Amino acid sequence: MTRTRTTRLRRPLLAGTTAIAVMAVTAGFAATTSKSAKAAAGPSLSLIAASNSITLTSWKEEPGVYLDLGTYLTAEGSPLELKVTRKSYKDPVTITQTVFEGGKARAKALPKGTVKDFSGLPGFAVITVTDKAGKRVLSRAESFCPNNASGRVRPDAPATSIYPESCPTNPFTLGSVWGVEKGWAANTYAGSYTQPVKLAAGTYTAKVSVAKKYRDLFGIANKPATVKVTVEERSYEDGRGVAARTANPGEHAGHGASHQAPAAGAAHAGHGPGHAPTPAQAAAALTSGAGPSYNVGHGPLKAAPPALPWALKKQQAAARATEVGDTGGQTDGSRKAPALGPLSKRPTGKPSVPDVPKPDLRSLPAYGITISDGYEDVPGKDYLAFSANVWNAGPAQLVVDGFRSPGKAKMDAYQYFYDAKGKQVGYTPTGTMEWDPRPGHVHWHFTDFASYRLLKADKKETVRSGKEAFCLANTDAVDYTVKNANWHPYNTDLATACGQENSISVREVLDVGSGDTYTQDLPGQSFDITDLPNGTYYIQVLANPENRLKETNTANNSALRKVVLGGKPGKRTVKVPAHDLVNAN
Numbered sequence: 001m002t003r004t005r006t007t008r009l010r011r012p013l014l015a016g017t018t019a020i021a022v023m024a025v026t027a028g029f030a031a032t033t034s035k036s037a038k039a040a041a042g043p044s045l046s047l048i049a050a051s052n053s054i055t056l057t058s059w060k061e062e063p064g065v066y067l068d069l070g071t072y073l074t075a076e077g078s079p080l081e082l083k084v085t086r087k088s089y090k091d092p093v094t095i096t097q098t099v100f101e102g103g104k105a106r107a108k109a110l111p112k113g114t115v116k117d118f119s120g121l122p123g124f125a126v127i128t129v130t131d132k133a134g135k136r137v138l139s140r141a142e143s144f145c146p147n148n149a150s151g152r153v154r155p156d157a158p159a160t161s162i163y164p165e166s167c168p169t170n171p172f173t174l175g176s177v178w179g180v181e182k183g184w185a186a187n188t189y190a191g192s193y194t195q196p197v198k199l200a201a202g203t204y205t206a207k208v209s210v211a212k213k214y215r216d217l218f219g220i221a222n223k224p225a226t227v228k229v230t231v232e233e234r235s236y237e238d239g240r241g242v243a244a245r246t247a248n249p250g251e252h253a254g255h256g257a258s259h260q261a262p263a264a265g266a267a268h269a270g271h272g273p274g275h276a277p278t279p280a281q282a283a284a285a286l287t288s289g290a291g292p293s294y295n296v297g298h299g300p301l302k303a304a305p306p307a308l309p310w311a312l313k314k315q316q317a318a319a320r321a322t323e324v325g326d327t328g329g330q331t332d333g334s335r336k337a338p339a340l341g342p343l344s345k346r347p348t349g350k351p352s353v354p355d356v357p358k359p360d361l362r363s364l365p366a367y368g369i370t371i372s373d374g375y376e377d378v379p380g381k382d383y384l385a386f387s388a389n390v391w392n393a394g395p396a397q398l399v400v401d402g403f404r405s406p407g408k409a410k411m412d413a414y415q416y417f418y419d420a421k422g423k424q425v426g427y428t429p430t431g432t433m434e435w436d437p438r439p440g441h442v443h444w445h446f447t448d449f450a451s452y453r454l455l456k457a458d459k460k461e462t463v464r465s466g467k468e469a470f471c472l473a474n475t476d477a478v479d480y481t482v483k484n485a486n487w488h489p490y491n492t493d494l495a496t497a498c499g500q501e502n503s504i505s506v507r508e509v510l511d512v513g514s515g516d517t518y519t520q521d522l523p524g525q526s527f528d529i530t531d532l533p534n535g536t537y538y539i540q541v542l543a544n545p546e547n548r549l550k551e552t553n554t555a556n557n558s559a560l561r562k563v564v565l566g567g568k569p570g571k572r573t574v575k576v577p578a579h580d581l582v583n584a585n
Contacts, residue, residue, distance in 0.1 A: 042099045042108075043075040045218050047210055048153075048185065049225035056199075060235040064196030067127065071208045071225045072185035073144070074153050079182045080146060080218070081163070083107075084118055085175040085481055089365075089580035093117060110217065118173045120145035124214055125188045129199070129206045129229070137204070138197055141211065142190040146178040150186040157183025164487045168477040170389065170517070171584035172364040175481035201233040346403040346505075347414055347427045353550050354426040356419050357396035357484075360552045363450070363541040363559035364389040364478065364515065369576050369585050371567075372526060382572040383526040384563070390450045390543040391478040391515025393556075394485065398510040398549065400446055400472070402433035404503075410434045411506065413446060415549055430548045433508075435501060444506045445471055451545040454527045455538040455560070462532065474514035485513030534566045 050070040058065045073080075081098040095115045097108045115121065124144035130136050145167035152158075163179035180186045188208065209224035368387035392398050396418065402411030411433040417426040433444045449472065456462045474489035489511040510516060527539075543557040551557075567573035576585035 042097065042218065043078045043080045043180075043182065045080060045180075045220045046074045046076070047188070047208065047220065047223065047225050048072050048074055049208070049227050051227070053228040053230070055230045055232060058199060058201065058231050058233045060233065062196065064198045065231060066189075066196050067129075067194070067206070068187070068189040069127070069206050069208055069225075069227050069229070071125070071188045071227070072150070072153075073146070073180060073188055073210075074185040075180040075182055077182065079163075080178075080180040082110075082146065082178040083175070083481055084115055084178065085479075089172070089582050092581065114217075118168050118176045119143055119193050120167050120178070120190070121214060123211050125190070126209045126211050127206060129197075129204050131202065131204055137199070140197075142188075142194050144186075144188050144190070145193075146180045146186050148187040148189065148191065150180065150184050152183055153185045154183050157181070162487065164477060164480060166477075170364070170476045170478060170515075171367050171582055172389070172579075173476075173478055175479035175513075176477060177480045177485075177487060199229075199231045201231050204229040204231065346401075346412065351414075351428045352426040353428050354417055354419075356417050356425055357394070358417065358550055358552045359396050359398040359510065359512070360393040360556070361398065361510075361543040361549065362391055362393050362556045363543045364391065365559045365561040365579050365582075366452075366539040366541055367561070367584050368519065369539070369561070369563060369574060371572050371574050380530065380570045381528070382530050382569065384454065384529050384539075384565070384574060385519070385526040386452075386539055386561075387517055387519045388450070388452055388539075388541045389476055389478070389515040389517040390510075390541065391476070392510045392512055393479065393482050394512035395483045395552075397486075397512060398472070400430060400508050400549075402444060402446070402506040402508075404505065410447075411444065417550075428550060430550075431546075433506060444503065444508075446508055448546045448548055449544070451542045452527075453540040453542065454529075455540050457536040457538075459538060459560075461540075462537070472508040472510045472516055474509075474511050475517045476515045477513060478515040480513045482513055486511040487513075489514050529565060529572060530569065532565065535564070537563050537565060539563060 048071065050072060054070055056065045056067075078100040081100075082095055083098065084093060084095045086093045092112075093115055094112070095110045097110055098105050099108045120143040122143050123141040125142045127138070127140050127142065128136060129138035147164050147166050149165075150161060158181055161179070161181035161184055163181060164177060167178065168176055206227045206229050207224045208227070209222070210220050212222075214220065215222055366386040366388050368385075370385050372383045372385040373381060399416045399418070400413055401416060402413045404411050412429065413431045413433050414427045415430040416424055417428075419425050432447050434447060435444055453461050479485065480487055490509070538560040541559045541561075544551065544554065545557075547554060561579060562577050564575040564577070565572060566575065
């Protein structure tokens with residue numbers, strides 16, 4: 001069976017999983033295991049190829065071919081579950097495996113140095129490509145994110161995977177959960193963590209194997225997958241796929257939404273206006289920071305998982321089953337929490353702040369820091385642009401509703417509180433929401449959610465960002481190991497949050513474990529440093545600046561990032577020292 005490779009990249013936190021049954025040719029692989037795997041505690045893991053041959057497209061306008069070869073890691077017996085954490089930014093990233101035995105789970109520490117960040121298992125997949133003459137033309141090792149686009153390998157497997165849908169890329173991530181559900185398979189393609197390769201049009205043979213250290217660590221049989229590869233060369237000018245490359249008109253700008261992938265079956269996107277972004281834009285290998293962006297205001301781009309398993313023959317829709325421990329608006333991590341829709345009427349009765357779990361808003365240090373001209377090209381003007389994130393460490397969601405008042409430009413906002421069963425048990429007024437009609441926004445902003453300030457070396461304020469109103473969305477998985485973290489948050493972009501101009505009410509939610517990144521790259525949002533002297537400064541990200549939101553702790557609402565300004569007017573420079581062990585500007 002041959003499949004044709006076309007590009008379908010998705011943002012993290014949005015990439016869906018599909019319930020599937022694998023074709024007969026792959027069915028036998030799941031049972032294959034080495035003696036070491038049978039003896040070892042944990043799942044039985046196997047490497048399989050969804051198809052024995054594929055066709056990849058090499059676009060003349062693109063840098064090369066993306067090697068999504070359709071190879072998958074399957075898990076049988078029990079899930080492969082890994083927890084990746086760091087105690088603080090002064091500590092290295094560590095990894096443990098959750099091993100399920102006799103209905104019980106226990107933590108198994110994996111060797112130090114197994115991972116260095118949150119992008120996946122480094123050097124997991126070893127790929128060699130040979131040409132028709134048998135000459136090796138490519139050899140490389142790639143990382144593997146167990147949360148990559150996946151699907152079921154047998155019909156009696158769980159209908160949905162409990163695990164998140166990508167590996168996080170925020171440099172200040174604190175904890176992540178990776179997993180391959182039992183009876184499921186995860187694509188080994190490294191997605192936007194990898195680079196395209198130069199392969200001329202023709203036929204090749206690709207061999208994919210699991211690196212020995214991981215075979216030994218997880219008891220995976222040494223059975224490489226072999227795939228015949230046909231490379232076709234095409235151009236945007238050949239008349240095919242142009243219309244398919246246009247962006248989804250239903251998406252809103254902001255939160256990276258304008259970076260949505262092309263529709264299913266679309267080819268690599270073009271660069272021009274009206275087209276979806278190229279793979280490099282749609283899934284940046286690293287957060288894009290505060291440089292030129294297509295997502296006005298909201299989060300840096302994040303690496304996307306690879307394409308869904310196109311070669312799998314049959315697809316079966318499966319209803320999401322309610323798991324033990326889930327209640328309305330809450331989740332124990334086993335499934336996506338039900339969406340909390342806005343109420344139709346403002347609350348009545350006496351406001352109260354009951355003694356129930358509340359959110360804990362925390363700020364991450366700024367990153368993606370750069371000097372900008374504000375896209376205005378005004379001689380001598382300099383701006384310090386950056387990205388900032390406020391996240392919710394839980395144990396409860398932040399839920400804010402806005403309600404319109406006839407004749408008023410703003411909505412009245414209320415924070416809601418819930419008991420352990422998800423029942424609303426209180427509310428309190430918490431400011432306002434305002435409509436932002438500017439292109440790229442066009443949604444309701446909750447005021448005073450965060451504040452950004454540039455402090456002098458003595459930590460006294462010198463410049464304040466004008467950005468203090470926000471549309472809340474779960475753009476980044478900051479720590480999915482905290483209590484009540486929701487691994488499948490609902491409102492991950494502006495298509496699911498922040499309302500329309502004619503909305504009567506709006507509900508904005510920041511889920512436990514997730515944060516909302518905003519890029520401050522426009523004048524009024526970034527810091528005007530034109531008249532500031534060179535020297536040391538600190539970017540302060542401050543959550544809940546007016547203390548209007550009720551939290552479990554307000555002592556962790558501020559984060560500082562040191563920067564050193566230099567250069568001359570119109571040609572200013574910025575140096576960004578490492579923040580403890582995090583050396584990302």
